[in-house]
Amino acid sequence: MGRIERLTQEHADITRRYFIKVGAAGAGAMGFSPLWAGEDEGESLLAEAVSKLEYLTREEDFINYGRGNPPPHTLPVEKKRQVGLVRETWQLEVLGDPESNAKIEHPLSKDAGTALDFEALMKLGEKHAVRFLKVMTCTNGRFPCGMGLWEGVPLRHVVWLARPKSNVRRVFYYGYHNDDPKQKFQSSLPIGRVLEDPPGENPVILCYKLNNQWLTSKRGGPVRMIVPGAYGNKSVKWLQRIILTNTPQANDTYAEWNNDTVSHIKTCARFIQFPKKVKAGQPAPVTGLAQVGMSGLSKVQYCLHAKDKPLPADDAYLTKADWKDARMLPAPAHWGGGLVDGKLPPVPRQINADGKPHRWPIPNTIVHWATLLTVRRPGQYDLRCRTIDANGIAQPMPRPFPKSGNNTIQKVKILVEK
Numbered sequence: 001m002g003r004i005e006r007l008t009q010e011h012a013d014i015t016r017r018y019f020i021k022v023g024a025a026g027a028g029a030m031g032f033s034p035l036w037a038g039e040d041e042g043e044s045l046l047a048e049a050v051s052k053l054e055y056l057t058r059e060e061d062f063i064n065y066g067r068g069n070p071p072p073h074t075l076p077v078e079k080k081r082q083v084g085l086v087r088e089t090w091q092l093e094v095l096g097d098p099e100s101n102a103k104i105e106h107p108l109s110k111d112a113g114t115a116l117d118f119e120a121l122m123k124l125g126e127k128h129a130v131r132f133l134k135v136m137t138c139t140n141g142r143f144p145c146g147m148g149l150w151e152g153v154p155l156r157h158v159v160w161l162a163r164p165k166s167n168v169r170r171v172f173y174y175g176y177h178n179d180d181p182k183q184k185f186q187s188s189l190p191i192g193r194v195l196e197d198p199p200g201e202n203p204v205i206l207c208y209k210l211n212n213q214w215l216t217s218k219r220g221g222p223v224r225m226i227v228p229g230a231y232g233n234k235s236v237k238w239l240q241r242i243i244l245t246n247t248p249q250a251n252d253t254y255a256e257w258n259n260d261t262v263s264h265i266k267t268c269a270r271f272i273q274f275p276k277k278v279k280a281g282q283p284a285p286v287t288g289l290a291q292v293g294m295s296g297l298s299k300v301q302y303c304l305h306a307k308d309k310p311l312p313a314d315d316a317y318l319t320k321a322d323w324k325d326a327r328m329l330p331a332p333a334h335w336g337g338g339l340v341d342g343k344l345p346p347v348p349r350q351i352n353a354d355g356k357p358h359r360w361p362i363p364n365t366i367v368h369w370a371t372l373l374t375v376r377r378p379g380q381y382d383l384r385c386r387t388i389d390a391n392g393i394a395q396p397m398p399r400p401f402p403k404s405g406n407n408t409i410q411k412v413k414i415l416v417e418k
């Protein structure tokens, strides 16, 4: 069973119980009442489909990446203790690059006994900790890994502890890699991005919590990097060492694997629930999510195309097809993700004190969408979805190339029976 099917099934029970308990008020309690006022069968099917959508992803439902043989999160706990992969033994080094002339006055090093431990990170957290919402998404993945509420200390506070003086242009960093250089997974950022944030953008953080729980080993704990506007490869897991260097070039492992690691997250739409088979004339709910990238999001659209009709010629991105608007869902009242009562802890940076987002959708996160599909004529169909970004540009433009983020238009098959 696929991940989405499993999720859908798990949530179906909860939803059924929920609907029995609260009846038609259910959708209202979930925060969707203005959109689902309709009483007819289609609308109630749609309300049920929408009630299954959980905004934050539970830790165990994240799509997992993390190389290594064995992957570090699978090591026995004794070994983890030995190599600094538990909170009690974790240490972070911040060193000058011996191969460059970077000047660092107070390197944080294991040898000198000056490395940062978890307690010291928590101490910094008391003053500087931030929380923000961010989608984890892989450059080449079709579906986001997960939507998280991440908490940590802005990296700049730890960089400054090392007292860099001059000749620092870039920050290299990597995680535990079984002490085998061939397994090293490394990424990097310009020092300027670490030290300063554009207005409204979140800081690069040393992250130790996801959805208000300690970051698990599987998610890269005790501490991973989280880089807000970037694809997942910049958010290195099992972080243990940071190198300040005068080298201006990136040395990212993911770049060596032919990826564009500088490219920001793209805007694109994906399906969650759709009918593989449906009776003609019978309404069926369709749901999905849109990843809100650098260029923002103004619309999600879908397009149903009968297989026996030709597609428009010379139109690779189907710009001339019959696209219709789906409904974008408002900010949830219940955030999911395993948060107690679905309530956000105080207060993520994108959220007001009253619990409402400053703006919606939030950049570098997701938004759910839904529509009701009724097809009259039996046959085989392709259903596609796409986004229109805040600049009015339809997916997969303006950056259609793979390797800088997968934003191909998704297509699913639907069989409409008599």
Ligand SMILES: Nc1nc2c(c(=O)[nH]1)N[C@H]1C(S)=C(S)[C@@H](COP(=O)(O)O)O[C@H]1N2
Pocket: 062, 063, 064, 065, 066, 067, 068, 136, 137, 138, 139, 145, 146, 174, 175, 176, 185, 218, 219, 220, 231, 232, 233, 234, 235, 236, 237, 238, 254
């Ligand atoms: N140490 C380490 N960190 C890593 C990786 C890795 O292989 N090793 N993979 C990266 C990539 S390519 C992605 S997409 C994200 C995925 O994060 P997740 O497993 O929490 O979903 O982790 C990133 N961090």
Ligand SMILES: [Mo]
Pocket: 065, 137, 138, 139, 140, 232, 233
């Ligand atoms: Mo990735």
